[in-house]
Amino acid sequence: MKKSPKGKSTIISNAKKYCDDVLYTFENRKKEKDTNKHNNKTKSQKTKGKERKKKTVKSKSSKGKVSVKRDIFVIITVMIIFGLIYSVFGKRYLNEMDRDDFINTITPMAEEIYEDYGVLPSITISQAAIESNWGKSKLSEDAYNLFGIKADSSWSGKSVVMSTKENYNDTIDASFRKYSSYRESIIDYAEFLKKNKRYTDSGFFKAKDYKGQAQALEDAGYATKENEKGEKIYADVLINTIESYELYKIDEKIKNN
Numbered sequence: 001m002k003k004s005p006k007g008k009s010t011i012i013s014n015a016k017k018y019c020d021d022v023l024y025t026f027e028n029r030k031k032e033k034d035t036n037k038h039n040n041k042t043k044s045q046k047t048k049g050k051e052r053k054k055k056t057v058k059s060k061s062s063k064g065k066v067s068v069k070r071d072i073f074v075i076i077t078v079m080i081i082f083g084l085i086y087s088v089f090g091k092r093y094l095n096e097m098d099r100d101d102f103i104n105t106i107t108p109m110a111e112e113i114y115e116d117y118g119v120l121p122s123i124t125i126s127q128a129a130i131e132s133n134w135g136k137s138k139l140s141e142d143a144y145n146l147f148g149i150k151a152d153s154s155w156s157g158k159s160v161v162m163s164t165k166e167n168y169n170d171t172i173d174a175s176f177r178k179y180s181s182y183r184e185s186i187i188d189y190a191e192f193l194k195k196n197k198r199y200t201d202s203g204f205f206k207a208k209d210y211k212g213q214a215q216a217l218e219d220a221g222y223a224t225k226e227n228e229k230g231e232k233i234y235a236d237v238l239i240n241t242i243e244s245y246e247l248y249k250i251d252e253k254i255k256n257n
Helices: 006-117 121-132 138-143 182-195 197-201 210-219 234-244 248-256
Strands: 159-166 170-177
Touching: 006 121, 006 182, 006 248, 121 182, 121 210, 121 234, 121 248, 138 159, 138 170, 210 234
Parallel strands: none
Antiparallel strands: 159 170
């Protein structure tokens, strides 16, 4: 058997080693390529995930902002509605409470002068309400003058000068009587009616109901209240107030006692 030459064996060995190196290098590069591909895919997925997350957060944020704006709009709308309701009904309710308080405050005094002077309580209360704007006029607040009685030459007490309306749309400055209390004002009002002959002549003290006394006050010229046509309306205003607040019931109660 012939022996292989030594040089040939070395060439074969080197060739085998080279092939192994090439195969190893090819396999490693393939692994690297697969790894890079996987990593790129993972990064891409992560990037897409982050983008989706950002979009979701942004979407939620946008929805949140819209929701907050909608809530603010609803709150403002509700506040406006309640404000309108209060302006229409709330103030009216408070005014009615104030008027009830005013009526309750002066009713005992009105009943008192009916016994002494014959002025019906409904007339006293309605006149005080009209002339003093339910106790809110400057004259009633500063001078306790509920009836707008002027300080003429027969008056020896204190007085105050204020603007007042005459007829339909005329305003003048006049001197009015000043009192220390509502009670003093009401008593002087009854005295004023009793001492002035024109009220006796107009049938004021003979009238047995509020309509008769209201008309007698107008006929005697207690007030010059007129409408835009120049028609006297003082009696109608008093009667309407008496009937609106059922002040005639106070007359009925005191007459039946």
